[in-house]
Amino acid sequence: MRRINIGLLGCGTVGTGVARILLERKALIRARVGAELVLKNIADIEVDRDRGLNLSPGVMVADAWPVVEDPSIDIIVEMIGGDRIARELMLRAIENGKHVVTANKALLALHGNTIFKAAAEKGVDLAFEASCGGCMPIIKTLRESLVSDRIHAMTGILNGTCNFILTKILQDKSPFADALAQAQAEGYAEADPTLDIEGIDTAHKLAILTALAYGMEINFKDIYTEGISRITPLDIQFADQFGYKIKLLAIGKEKDGKVESRVHPTMIPADNLLSHVDGTLNALRVSGDAVGDIVLNGRGAGMMPTGNAVVGDIVDIARNMMTGAVGRIPLLSYQPDSIRKLPVLPMEEIETQYYFRFSVLDQPGVLAAIAGILGKNRISLRSVHQKGRKNEGPVPIVMFTHMAREKDVNTALKEIANLNVVADQPMLIRIEDENGE
């Protein structure tokens, strides 16, 4: 039986999951592929850490470089993370004619175009299902299933840390900082949570997904990215009261060759399927002209779910190797000469619906002043609510708008913030509601 040799670089959480699956599910994988997948080397600085893996002597090594140079290794699985050493090792592996599997969304978002070009030129496969949405087959669905449809929108909950925190704030009415602390205590957030809570991780994934869905080069730098740290229990409760949930959404749309690509906290109707995706779960909704909406839902992270996606990629490549079909699917699913450079709309040109919350002194004429400024800026209101009237101190006014332009909203809110009766920075949350207009 043919042997396919695998070199695993990086043995942290997901890397350990990959190793476990390759070692413990040998028979199952053999029955699928008709070949023996051999975990020839694992490279990790922490050679001696006990990972509960039953490895033969010599499999675990400290240095990754000899592994990518080893001519007997067919597939390199990059689980190091980050965009420096991982990139160098990956490019070297490609140069050496090895196929590559990775879950590294940051690296692909920042350097994917270069890496894909190198892989295409060398004629090797590069698979990255685990980079977006953990165990869900998002990449495969975009690259292989929805190949004849025009996708016009994707909306996704792609970061379990943020979704856990937002769920906690709603359930416990606790402030953001407490919910974050709890996420950290339960192992769902890193000690430095910036990449997650500021939406950067979600934007990395969105950069990959928009490229696949719209046949365009990966474009991370033009994604508007706003995190969840400003979200208060008050906003989440208002949302709840008016039939919405707040989720950190990745939004990618395409119309007439213009692409919207943005990540921000978003209100979605409570009867939207994504509203029921709570805790650390992830989900992606893909909207196509022909298929309508497809929603995928599952665990977006974790040793075994993500490990499983990585091994799915390894099996895909092994099946290609067994039939000499390497490169059967172009990396972005489009033939390289069909990949477009599509412009991403500047955020100021986006049109959507908005939720505003103003903290105002409870005086006559306040509402008229605010509504006047909004009207002047072509922002028309769907509803206005004044809640929790107090005897003294500022009170919240909540407004929901019809479709408005981000640029007008920015102008108006700046002017409103300068009113004497407005006590605090206005809060703005965008709304995604296809039935709302």
Place this chain on the structure above:
Amino acid sequence: MRRINIGLLGCGTVGTGVARILLERKALIRARVGAELVLKNIADIEVDRDRGLNLSPGVMVADAWPVVEDPSIDIIVEMIGGDRIARELMLRAIENGKHVVTANKALLALHGNTIFKAAAEKGVDLAFEASCGGCMPIIKTLRESLVSDRIHAMTGILNGTCNFILTKILQDKSPFADALAQAQAEGYAEADPTLDIEGIDTAHKLAILTALAYGMEINFKDIYTEGISRITPLDIQFADQFGYKIKLLAIGKEKDGKVESRVHPTMIPADNLLSHVDGTLNALRVSGDAVGDIVLNGRGAGMMPTGNAVVGDIVDIARNMMTGAVGRIPLLSYQPDSIRKLPVLPMEEIETQYYFRFSVLDQPGVLAAIAGILGKNRISLRSVHQKGRKNEGPVPIVMFTHMAREKDVNTALKEIANLNVVADQPMLIRIEDENGE
């Protein structure tokens, strides 16, 4: 540029969708495959019907046989349906070395083992994504993504007609017959709705999915199949009141080599994602040891959604042809010598939770008599409710059980039905609730 010739057999609703996509999305498909997919022939008895397709002369023909004999045709797309002529044409196409794409779940459920064997022997591809779940990539997810996980359960809403009817009964409190009539009026149910409402269509799909998930031969005949025609608005309201929804579920489980494979109306907790899948939508939940739960949701039928899944299959095969990789994935995803003959548990041996509704005369001792019979048969109760007490005539008693064995339940209900105080045939609905015990 290479040309790949397609022969489409049957041009009803889905067939017309396939033709439209192949004709209208030529450029998109070319950019994906790097080849020209040519719709060389469409065979349909109704040659002259206007389908809004802009066809060259000679493309539309009445007789399918010359198409499967035409040596220039590479891929046969079978959209005729049924298990007679479709089977003969398909086997002949395979014999002629053509690849086959089909959406025909009835044919695969009944004759799949023979057909797959023929295709494997001849070394041609056979793709059937559109047979289950319309536009959702269910087959691809099972065959290609979840390849290293042990799937232990699948629960699916796989028939849009039934789901539409059940949703209507809940929304309008209308009886089954009215909801069915409305489904027929809106084009969601056939004039003869038997295949759908009796659960047979769902069972066809389940037969295919259990084979893929558990690496076993297709087994349709041992699936327990019960439709939705006995479901009353009263049961749906009781379900709602106790936090459940009633859905027609396909349930496929595997444990220690024993398979449960059954289709019946099922109560599921209202916070289960499948509970939010309403109207004609379909969904499948796959539960694996490593990945946890993955849920796919989308349109399970219709010209364009299903047509899109068919064209996805055509593109997959075309990509195989372009790289000489035909047969890269074994038809059931397992190497043929690894396919097992797994026994399907007889329904009497199933253990699950139950909802019972008895219609009883409101007399002292009734509850004791019923509870006594249940207890004698090892059925223990989670809760008992007597609703809508009337001055005269029978009243409903509702009971929820802990885990019980179907055989014991049948014995007990037969005995209870014979009590003088029991006015009507007892109602039984099985419950799927992994958090319920």
